[in-house]
Amino acid sequence: MLIIGIAGGTGCGKTTVVNQIINELPDDEVCVISQDSYYNDLSHLPLEERRKTNFDHPLSIDFKLLKQHLEELRQGNTIQQPVYSFLECNRTAETVPTEPRKVVIVEGILIMTDPEIRKMMDIKIFVHADSDERLIRRIKRDVNERGWNLDETLEKYQSTIKPMHAEFIEPSKEYADIIIPNNKHNTVAIDIVRTIINEKLV
Numbered sequence: 691m692l693i694i695g696i697a698g699g700t701g702c703g704k705t706t707v708v709n710q711i712i713n714e715l716p717d718d719e720v721c722v723i724s725q726d727s728y729y730n731d732l733s734h735l736p737l738e739e740r741r742k743t744n745f746d747h748p749l750s751i752d753f754k755l756l757k758q759h760l761e762e763l764r765q766g767n768t769i770q771q772p773v774y775s776f777l778e779c780n781r782t783a784e785t786v787p788t789e790p791r792k793v794v795i796v797e798g799i800l801i802m803t804d805p806e807i808r809k810m811m812d813i814k815i816f817v818h819a820d821s822d823e824r825l826i827r828r829i830k831r832d833v834n835e836r837g838w839n840l841d842e843t844l845e846k847y848q849s850t851i852k853p854m855h856a857e858f859i860e861p862s863k864e865y866a867d868i869i870i871p872n873n874k875h876n877t878v879a880i881d882i883v884r885t886i887i888n889e890k891l892v
């Protein structure tokens with residue numbers, strides 16, 4: 691099994707890159723684990739309180755469960771990946787059965803900040819986009835899809851997203867084997883990553 695970590699700041703294009711990588715791989719050879727699925731269970735708090743959480747700090751993630759799930763997959767077992775609701779700011783009651791595959795992609799802003807998760811990765815990729823580009827993408831997405839208005843998004847950006855990026859996410863770039871520049875779509879980098887995966891798979 692090949693475990694590939696894909697990190698990078700919010701809006702850098704991680705999900706897009708993952709989709710481009712897996713496009714060419716057969717469905718039964720790859721599975722994706724999203725860090726978002728592993729936000730801590732906040733069911734004990736009302737929605738109003740949950741919305742105040744710092745979702746860009748490593749402590750917001752249940753790394754213990756993520757590690758346990760990666761180990762299960764390595765042992766050939768199917769896991770029940772939690773399903774996260776951005777609107778509810780919490781895990782839902784549903785889970786998605788995720789079967790072990792030859793290639794397991796783990797993606798998320800903070801996945802390379804945890805030493806134990808890092809150690810489990812065979813290839814570590816950091817997707818880079820400039821902060822102005824990421825902020826523009828983030829505003830569009832938060833307002834259109836994730837239930838935040840413009841003022842809330844800008845306030846969050848200044849109070850947590852930007853400082854957490856500087857403190858935790860950007861420094862984790864030093865652990866990357868490959869850095870993908872993604873201010874614009876980067877088909878060359880995607881082809882290189884695909885080639886590396888295919889070489890490792892034979």
Ligand SMILES: Nc1ncnc2c1ncn2[C@@H]1O[C@H](COP(=O)(O)OP(=O)(O)O)[C@@H](O)[C@H]1O
Nearest residue numbers: 699700701702703704705706827872873874875
């Ligand atoms: N290279 C790119 N050029 C332009 N827009 C992009 C690029 N990569 C991603 N996007 C767009 O930016 C937004 C955030 O991308 P996404 O892949 O969800 O980022 P992340 O998972 O890192 O938060 C999406 O609307 C996506 O279509």
Ligand SMILES: Nc1ccn([C@@H]2O[C@H](COP(=O)(O)O)[C@@H](O)[C@H]2O)c(=O)n1
Nearest residue numbers: 699700701745746776779798799836851
């Ligand atoms: N309820 C939540 C939980 C997290 N976020 C933000 O998601 C970002 C990480 O996801 P990406 O797809 O951007 O990598 C992170 O910056 C959190 O602030 C949220 O908006 N609402």
